[in-house]
Amino acid sequence: MAADLEYYRRTAITRLSMRSDDDRRLLLDTIEEWRDGCNLASDLAWNQCHSKSVIEDIARDKIQNQTGLGSQHAILACHEVSRAIKSGIECRQKGKKTSQPQFTAQSITYDRRTLTVFPEKETVSLTTLGDHSRVHADLVLPDDESGYQYTYLNNDVWEHTESTLHYRDGSFYLHLGYRKPKPKQTDESTTENGTVLGVDLGVNQIAVTSTARFFSAGELNHTRREFEKTRSGLQQTGTQSAHRTIEQMSGREDKYVKHVLHSVANGIVEEALQHECDGIVFEDLTGIRDRLRDTVWHSVWAFRTLMQYVEYKAEAEGVFVDTVDPKNTSKRCADCGCVHDNNRDQDVFNCVQCGNRNHADYNAAKNIAELYLLRGHQLPSGRSVSQYALKSGLMTPS
Ligand SMILES: [Zn+2]
Numbered sequence: 414m415a416a417d418l419e420y421y422r423r424t425a426i427t428r429l430s431m432r433s434d435d436d437r438r439l440l441l442d443t444i445e446e447w448r449d450g451c452n453l454a455s456d457l458a459w460n461q462c463h464s465k466s467v468i469e470d471i472a473r474d475k476i477q478n479q480t481g482l483g484s485q486h487a488i489l490a491c492h493e494v495s496r497a498i499k500s501g502i503e504c505r506q507k508g509k510k511t512s513q514p515q516f517t518a519q520s521i522t523y524d525r526r527t528l529t530v531f532p533e534k535e536t537v538s539l540t541t542l543g544d545h546s547r548v549h550a551d552l553v554l555p556d557d558e559s560g561y562q563y564t565y566l567n568n569d570v571w572e573h574t575e576s577t578l579h580y581r582d583g584s585f586y587l588h589l590g591y592r593k594p595k596p597k598q599t600d601e602s603t604t605e606n607g608t609v610l611g612v613d614l615g616v617n618q619i620a621v622t623s624t625a626r627f628f629s630a631g632e633l634n635h636t637r638r639e640f641e642k643t644r645s646g647l648q649q650t651g652t653q654s655a656h657r658t659i660e661q662m663s664g665r666e667d668k669y670v671k672h673v674l675h676s677v678a679n680g681i682v683e684e685a686l687q688h689e690c691d692g693i694v695f696e697d698l699t700g701i702r703d704r705l706r707d708t709v710w711h712s713v714w715a716f717r718t719l720m721q722y723v724e725y726k727a728e729a730e731g732v733f734v735d736t737v738d739p740k741n742t743s744k745r746c747a748d749c750g751c752v753h754d755n756n757r758d759q760d761v762f763n764c765v766q767c768g769n770r771n772h773a774d775y776n777a778a779k780n781i782a783e784l785y786l787l788r789g790h791q792l793p794s795g796r797s798v799s800q801y802a803l804k805s806g807l808m809t810p811s
Contacts, residue, residue, distance in 0.1 A: 455513055482542065746762070
């Protein structure tokens with residue numbers, strides 16, 4: 414028998430806008446029945462079996478008779494319970510305590526039979542109770558056409574697969590699952606190559622990617638200067654209440670900076686996903702510290718925090734994060750490799766050897782990716798990283 418196809422898997426998260434209170438009620442009822450169905454199957458199967466088909470045999474009819482779920486959701490509930498019991502068994506094999514799976518979350522699983530996506534209308538239809546009741550809802554997508562969700566919605570290469578609907582803080586969120594087959598590895602010589610995204614961090618541009626996405630620090634720098642002005646005014650006042658205000662302000666400033674860093678981190682991870690990168694590469698912090706010795710707002714703290722955010726978000730998407738020794742990334746031409754002091758003038762990179770002219774931080778981002786590749790890193794899967802994502806297509810260093 415042929416081996417199962419392996420897939421790349423991605424999730425596109427969007428909020429749903431419901432069209433009526435009845436629809437909202439119906440979906441909430443469906444979630445409740447789903448939990449009952451899962452708990453019922455869990456009661457029947459726990460300590461008996463964990464295979465999908467056996468659980469279907471013993472629990473499927475009962476779920477259909479005792480809950481309001483339709484036939485397909487009864488099957489999906491059996492599969493959900495099978496997964497939960499299997500992971501319980503794995504935990505037990507590792508010596509951890511496990512107990513019977515209980516289903517309490519405000520969420521429900523959908524598949525292609527129970528959820529239809531209409532990308533061009535940006536709507537979905539979801540099965541609710543029984544086999545014939547459906548509600549239609551609108552996807553609340555970013556106005557900006559570059560929202561990463563569009564990559565999967567409007568793309569035939571990505572196939573819509575199992576999804577989950579979550580109810581949280583009064584809203585429904587759809588985690589749309591997408592997959593596409595990994596290319597088959599036919600023989601040793603054609604093993605697939607890994608791709609990385611290079612990211613340069615800096616003061617005027619918080620981050621620039623090797624795909625030429627720029628995250629400007631303009632507004633951040635401006636806001637921090639405003640905070641600084643107010644603070645020094647208050648310090649001159651010197652009263653106790655001025656002191657209290659300064660403390661409150663620094664809390665607000667911290668919160669603001671973290672908010673900006675979160676959104677930059679999201680953008681970097683989106684960029685990596687859009688270009689199907691296996692990893693994201695930064696220069697290491699010692700390099701940043703040396704290079705940015707005299708800068709105003711920046712602190713190594715901000716860059717470290719940004720890298721942590723990226724790492725955390727990337728990990729959830731199966732993308733690794735690594736760093737590279739940044740030696741010469743700002744003076745080296747990413748096109749011809751020439752390293753020269755005169756190659757860079759402020760934001761402009763202009764190679765004295767080959768004439769390559771580009772934004773200096775973009776050139777640096779490409780260098781970071783390229784230096785990482787040239788040092789022959791291996792992916793966790795054993796494949797080697799051999800290309801990096803560029804603005805127009807992939808670049809393989811010679
Ligand atoms: Zn050059």
